[in-house]
Amino acid sequence: MNSLNHHQVLVVGGGTAGITVAAHLSKLASGIDIAIVEPSSKHYYQPLWTLVGGGVFQREESEKEEKDVIPEHVEWYQDAVKTFYPEQNYVLTEDGKEIHYKYLVVAPGLQLNWNQIKGLDTNLGKYGICSNYSYNHVEYSWETISNFKEGNAIFTYPNSPVKCGGAPQKIMYLAEESFRNNGVRDKANVTFVSPNDSIFSVEKYARTLEGIIEERNINTMFNYELTEIMADRKLAVFINVTTDEYKTLPFELLHVVPPMSAPDFIRESPLSDEAGWVDVDAYSLQHNKYPNIFSLGDASSLPTSKTGAAIRKQAPVVVSNLYNLIKKRPMRQKYDGYTSCPLVTGYGKLVLAEFVYGNKPKETFPFNQAKERKSMYWLKKYGLPAMYWNGMLKGRA
Numbered sequence: 001m002n003s004l005n006h007h008q009v010l011v012v013g014g015g016t017a018g019i020t021v022a023a024h025l026s027k028l029a030s031g032i033d034i035a036i037v038e039p040s041s042k043h044y045y046q047p048l049w050t051l052v053g054g055g056v057f058q059r060e061e062s063e064k065e066e067k068d069v070i071p072e073h074v075e076w077y078q079d080a081v082k083t084f085y086p087e088q089n090y091v092l093t094e095d096g097k098e099i100h101y102k103y104l105v106v107a108p109g110l111q112l113n114w115n116q117i118k119g120l121d122t123n124l125g126k127y128g129i130c131s132n133y134s135y136n137h138v139e140y141s142w143e144t145i146s147n148f149k150e151g152n153a154i155f156t157y158p159n160s161p162v163k164c165g166g167a168p169q170k171i172m173y174l175a176e177e178s179f180r181n182n183g184v185r186d187k188a189n190v191t192f193v194s195p196n197d198s199i200f201s202v203e204k205y206a207r208t209l210e211g212i213i214e215e216r217n218i219n220t221m222f223n224y225e226l227t228e229i230m231a232d233r234k235l236a237v238f239i240n241v242t243t244d245e246y247k248t249l250p251f252e253l254l255h256v257v258p259p260m261s262a263p264d265f266i267r268e269s270p271l272s273d274e275a276g277w278v279d280v281d282a283y284s285l286q287h288n289k290y291p292n293i294f295s296l297g298d299a300s301s302l303p304t305s306k307t308g309a310a311i312r313k314q315a316p317v318v319v320s321n322l323y324n325l326i327k328k329r330p331m332r333q334k335y336d337g338y339t340s341c342p343l344v345t346g347y348g349k350l351v352l353a354e355f356v357y358g359n360k361p362k363e364t365f366p367f368n369q370a371k372e373r374k375s376m377y378w379l380k381k382y383g384l385p386a387m388y389w390n391g392m393l394k395g396r397a
Helices: 016-028 046-053 138-146 167-181 203-215 308-326 374-390
Strands: 006-012 034-037 042-044 063-065 075-077 081-085 090-093 098-106 151-156 188-194 219-222 224-230 235-240 246-250 253-255 293-295 339-346 349-356
Touching: 006 016, 016 034, 016 308, 034 098, 046 138, 046 167, 046 339, 046 374, 098 308, 138 167, 138 253, 151 167, 151 246, 167 188, 167 253, 167 339, 188 224, 203 339, 203 349, 293 308, 308 339, 339 374, 349 374
Parallel strands: 006 034, 006 098, 034 075, 098 293, 151 188, 151 253, 188 219
Antiparallel strands: 042 063, 081 090, 090 098, 224 235, 235 246, 339 349
């Protein structure tokens, strides 16, 4: 065994979850040997992409070099994990490295499956087909919205878990307001299409959003998912998830959220549950089969929305329980399922949804957060990015 490739704690994934855990753990115990496996040279604050697609920010403002967010004294393997060998406590990378560990934290994020919608992968970024879920194409969202003149503007939600369940509708509210500002709203038919049977999973916030949709004359097509795009004809094909009935709609603007899953190397590994997610206890975040493995973030089996806010609460639980396991002490910290979705409902308006397991609201501020507020929009625009770069990724929040 190559001692150079052996670490006390190995973190798979250098995104929000992986960096936050490494930062917290290195602050808690400076002597712990930590390494991160992450192939990307860039690190993105993806929640900003809603506002990039809405014309508020340039996409470059969401980007930093990965090397600049890796915590000090944490070794970085710029490589990707290919296979896990949890019985032998090592991973095999795409470059053929065996990296051994005593403890493993698995946080690789989600895989975006663009090719699962026929006609999407090769036509994204043209024909009015846009998506805020792609750094390469997010600015085309604003180009398409700002140049919109008339016709159908369709916003979709996939039949899968997604990064931030509110994001697919946030860009719709910004687009609708932009159409009004540009004097073309009366020529725009705005439609939200989702395989779900309601606009949001938490009733308190759903009531507010339903009121906004009615007030702004936005159409909804629930229980439908996008299956095919005929790009050159500007047609979108949807299927009813309960009846298998097909419906084809023309579009001028089509904002697509791709189906998402855990990465293939997770789904095909011994770490995954039947659904393909890293199989962990919902409260301790410890793996249900391998006690020296923890997981958090989007690729974990935790039954909550996949957001950065959830990771901010999950990371301290992982770090505390992992550190106590190392010290052979009881693991006492529990995660309650907290997550948050800052629902941008217009330029200068936001509903701050916060909730825990069971879709029960758990709010931070001493007022009704189901109401649209300008102050919460400023929090989204300026406060949360600052907290991310200077707090979470530094192990301070």
